[in-house]
Amino acid sequence: MPFRQIDELERGEAVSWDIERDLFRERTGERVEPVTARQAGGHLAAVAAGFDLTLFETFLTDVAGHARWGVTAELALGRLDRLLAGVLASEAPGLTLLLTSDHGNIEDATTRSHTLNPVPLLVVGPLAEAFASLESIVEVTPRIVRALAGDVPT
Ligand SMILES: [Zn+2]
Numbered sequence: 001m002p003f004r005q006i007d008e009l010e011r012g013e014a015v016s017w018d019i020e021r022d023l024f025r026e027r028t029g030e031r032v033e034p035v036t037a038r039q040a041g042g043h044l045a046a047v048a049a050g051f052d053l054t055l056f057e058t059f060l061t062d063v064a065g066h067a068r069w070g071v072t073a074e075l076a077l078g079r080l081d082r083l084l085a086g087v088l089a090s091e092a093p094g095l096t097l098l099l100t101s102d103h104g105n106i107e108d109a110t111t112r113s114h115t116l117n118p119v120p121l122l123v124v125g126p127l128a129e130a131f132a133s134l135e136s137i138v139e140v141t142p143r144i145v146r147a148l149a150g151d152v153p154t
Contacts, residue, residue: 004047006030012043017058019079023069037079041086049092052148058083065105067112076106088124096125096147100140127152 004014009021009032016024021034035043048054063069064076087097099122104115121140123131130147134140146152 006032012039013047015040015044015047015056015083018060019058019083023060023071027069036086037082038086038089041083041088042090043086044083045087045090045092045095048087048095053144061101061106065108065112065114073106073109084122094126096123096127098123098131098140098144100137102137 008014009016009030012035016032018024018027019037019040021032021040024030025032025034044054044056058080060071060076060079061073063071064073084097084099087095099120101119104117104119105111105113107117108115119137121131121134121137127147130152131140131143134143
């Protein structure tokens with residue numbers, strides 16, 4: 001599947017990595033209108049409604065963990081929190097929201113590097129039970145595949 005592009009972002013059919021588009025504008029020079037993180041969450045939910053699986057990646061928390069571009073942990077986590085609120089407020093039928101990370105770094109302010117700490121896993125929605133006993137990040141993808149195939153524990 002191709003990544004969404006600027007045209008889709010301008011129509012609210014995509015979400016930029018920085019969620020509110022201001023840093024995206026600053027870094028790319030693209031003249032997209034800013035949105036609130038909550039609005040971006042609504043956009044993400046609307047996109048997800050058209051697919052079995054939608055992947056949204058933000059590296060805003062990574063930028064904060066590396067202490068770059070003036071992005072603080074408060075800014076990154078605040079935007080992420082409001083994005084999730086926007087997704088959940090959409091009350092999209094059948095939507096399961098899964099949030100995780102491929103490594104730590106924002107949780108430890110004593111280092112500007114990636115960490116080996118456990119990462120969060122948040123799953124909300126009808127397929128959440130499929131992830132209940134998960135203990136390692138390497139189990140996430142196989143569980144997603146199983147859940148999409150209808151293999152969900154009861
Ligand atoms: Zn990094």
